[in-house]
Structure formats: C-alpha cells, structure tokens
C-alpha cells in the first residue's frame with residue numbers, strides 16, 4: 674500500500690514565515706509529525722510532495738524514517754493546486770502499489786486507527802473510503818446573495834478528513850479527468866463510484882489557522 678503525503682501548499686491562512694508543512698509544532702515540523710504517523714500506520718511506500726525549493730530539506734526529514742526499517746520514501750515537487758500535488762505524488766509510486774491513501778501533511782496528528790479503518794474498508798472491496806465525523810453545527814446552504822436555500826439534515830452530514838483511500842486505478846482515472854477539487858473523493862464521486870465514509874477522529878484536525886496550531890499543541894500535550 675502506498676501513501677501520498679501532500680505538503681506542497683504555502684500555508685497562506687497560517688501566515689507563517691515559511692510553507693505550512695515546515696512550521697514547527699512542539700519543536701518538530703508538521704511534515705515530520707505527519708510522516709511519523711504514516712510510518713506508524715505500517716505502509717510500504719510514501720511519496721512526499723513539497724514545494725520545489727524544499728525538496729532537499731524534506732529528504733533530510735524523510736530519509737531517517739524510511740528504508741531499511743521503514744517504508745520507501747520518495748520526495749517530489751508539488752504543483753499549483755492540491756490536485757496537481759496529488760498527481761505528482763501518484764506518479765512516483767511503484768507499479769506494485771494498488772491501494773493508495775492520500776493524506777494532508779496539515780493533518781499531522783491523525784491516529785493510526787484512522788489509517789487502519791480506511792485501509793480495512795479498501796481491503797473489504799470498497800473502491801474508495803474516507804474518514805469523516807458527524808457535524809455539530811447546523812449547516813445551511815445559501816444562494817449568492819446569502820439567502821438560505823436549504824437546511825440539510827444533520828444526520829446526513831459528515832465533516833471529512835484524510836487519509837482518503839482509493840484503488841489506484843480509480844484514483845488515476847479520477848485525476849485523468851483534469852478537474853481540480855479540494856479533496857480526492859470529490860473527483861472519484863464525480864465518476865460515479867461509491868465512496869464509503871468510515872469513522873474519523875477529532876484529533877485529525879487540519880491545521881489551517883494560528884488557532885488550529887495552538888489547538889494541536891494542546892492535543893499533543895494531553
């Protein structure tokens with residue numbers, strides 16, 4: 674099984690002096706936290722996707738976590754959109770990889786159990802499986818002027834996370850469509866494939882803002 678860890682974003686909303694994955698949380702970069710989590714999940718191959726000028730720096734982080742005892746690690750430069758970065762990572766996984774997980778480095782505290790649940794669903798035959806948690810807020814859909822157009826039942830809503838797992842052929846087919854999306858499941862859904870939502874975890878938050886970084890620090894200490 675292969676994992677694409679996408680870490681090539683700039684982290685505009687975090688507003689740090691460097692790309693988000695290279696910001697530290699309790700003295701360790703988000704990238705290293707994320708890679709440790711991926712290695713703990715027991716995967717065969719990892720594609721690490723980072724900004725072009727940080728490839729060498731990322732190799733120094735990835736190498737000690739990789740072979741001979743850990744998974745094969747390949748660092749590659751990402752693209753302008755997240756979808757481009759995922760495609761870059763997919764392209765360096767070996768032919769032997771038939772199941773792929775795509776994981777955001779920004780979700781650097783994802784517990785191993787979440788990886789296990791996604792993988793278990795794929796092994797039971799799902800073409801796609803992604804983690805999600807029930808939403809606590811009431812969600813409204815609105816029109817361009819801000820007027821409410823609907824109130825979906827909370828029971829039918831999930832806030833989804835990564836790692837998102839797919840059969841490799843299905844994910845490659847989705848990426849070949851050339852469409853961009855904020856998650857890979859959206860591309861696979863668009864092809865008409867059924868994607869299962871398995872149980873996520875609140876600790877798997879995506880670090881987006883400085884408040885999220887502070888929250889993650891509290892989670893780490895707890």
Ligand code: CTP
Pocket residue numbers: 679680681682683684685686687693694722751752753754755756758759777778779780879880881
């Ligand atoms: N990502 C990526 N390549 C991009 C954009 C995003 O690899 N061109 C990755 C990010 O590094 C992150 C994940 O996709 O791990 C989720 O994206 P997001 O949280 O939006 O991160 P950024 O795009 O870096 O943040 P922002 O949108 O605030 O600039």
Ligand code: MG
Pocket residue numbers: 682
């Ligand atoms: Mg972004």
